[in-house]
Amino acid sequence: MKAAVMRGAKEIRTETVPDPVLEPHGVIIKVKACGICGSDLHVYKRDEQGTIFGHEFSGDVVAVGAQVKGITPGMRVTAVGFKPCGKCFWCARGKGHRCSNMALLGYQFPGAMAEYVHIPFAAIGRTVFPLPDELTYEEAASVEPLSISYFSVNRAQPKPDESVAVLGLGVIGLYAVQVLKSFGVARILAGGRRDARLRAATECGADEVIDAAVQDAAAAVMDATGEMGVNTVVECAGVQATFDQAVTMARGGGKIMLVGIFEQPLTWDPMAVIAKNISLIGCLGGNFPAAIELLRSRKVSAKPLITHRFTLDQAAEAFRTQLQDPDAIKVMFTMD
Ligand SMILES: [Zn+2]
Ligand SMILES: [Zn+2]
Numbered sequence: 640m641k642a643a644v645m646r647g648a649k650e651i652r653t654e655t656v657p658d659p660v661l662e663p664h665g666v667i668i669k670v671k672a673c674g675i676c677g678s679d680l681h682v683y684k685r686d687e688q689g690t691i692f693g694h695e696f697s698g699d700v701v702a703v704g705a706q707v708k709g710i711t712p713g714m715r716v717t718a719v720g721f722k723p724c725g726k727c728f729w730c731a732r733g734k735g736h737r738c739s740n741m742a743l744l745g746y747q748f749p750g751a752m753a754e755y756v757h758i759p760f761a762a763i764g765r766t767v768f769p770l771p772d773e774l775t776y777e778e779a780a781s782v783e784p785l786s787i788s789y790f791s792v793n794r795a796q797p798k799p800d801e802s803v804a805v806l807g808l809g810v811i812g813l814y815a816v817q818v819l820k821s822f823g824v825a826r827i828l829a830g831g832r833r834d835a836r837l838r839a840a841t842e843c844g845a846d847e848v849i850d851a852a853v854q855d856a857a858a859a860v861m862d863a864t865g866e867m868g869v870n871t872v873v874e875c876a877g878v879q880a881t882f883d884q885a886v887t888m889a890r891g892g893g894k895i896m897l898v899g900i901f902e903q904p905l906t907w908d909p910m911a912v913i914a915k916n917i918s919l920i921g922c923l924g925g926n927f928p929a930a931i932e933l934l935r936s937r938k939v940s941a942k943p944l945i946t947h948r949f950t951l952d953q954a955a956e957a958f959r960t961q962l963q964d965p966d967a968i969k970v971m972f973t974m975d
Pocket of ligand 1: 678694
């Protein structure tokens with residue numbers, strides 16, 4: 640089959656690779672759409688060989704392992720892929736889903752930037768999710784990132800009369816804005832860079848959009864809230880500057896949801912957090928059923944986020960676009 644394969648730093652080639660082999664607990668899916676994720680870009684910059692990315696995808700089930708129940712060929716699905724290590728504390732106790740050393744789809748084993756993808760542990764409603772008719776394949780390939788935004792916002796339990804700031808307007812931040820809107824949050828402030836993303840934030844429902852390239856986001860939020868600050872900050876950028884801004888703009892008793900992936904450790908002053916009784920809350924998780932329902936009910940739209948589409952044959956260009964094009968938000972592979 641055809642697949643997009645890493646061949647060194649910033650080098651992706653479309654190659655012919657062996658077809659996936661069906662395992663007893665697995666399913667094989669013919670891929671219809673697959674997004675490039677920010678996490679893929681971190682690896683894309685490194686000198687790696689052989690990785691086939693792709694964990695945000697959808698498609699049609701074409702083969703089902705002998706031990707799998709409730710999944711049939713022809714089902715339209717999206718899925719999560721992981722392989723337990725089989726050796727750790729949890730695996731030794733038969734709890735592979737808690738494995739502390741899991742191999743992940745699209746990193747440690749081949750992902751969905753290919754004609755076919757193998758999901759090793761296929762359990763309906765747990766790792767494989769059937770799609771409602773209303774969802775297109777592109778929307779279904781957006782379920783994974785949206786599920787992360789939903790998980791993180793839901794963890795904050797924002798109330799309608801609160802004000803919330805989202806810092807970092809990549810895909811996770813932009814979906815967070817839409818999820819906050821679906822929670823009925825009265826005032827959503829969004830801080831980020833790049834014109835396309837700032838425009839998308841408005842389209843996603845942000846009440847105030849701050850261009851962090853030209854103004855200090857913390858000062859802008861304080862100004863907009865009469866120096867009160869916001870009840871909750873959803874930090875999706877993962878850098879020192881936005882963390883510091885989050886501490887400044889959180890009001891007394893407020894929460895900071897840490898969602899962004901930090902490439903570097905932080906230096907921070909605990910006194911600023913203690914003095915305002917701020918809760919720092921780590922967020923790592925997703926909720927696929929909730930994300931599917933948000934898209935099905937049209938409370939969330941993938942449209943403002945999907946900016947570019949490519950075929951598998953254009954894989955090199957697709958990755959260059961996601962990394963370099965200032966107008967790129969989500970770059971998507973579409974297959975027929
Ligand atoms: Zn992702
Ligand atoms: Zn394990």
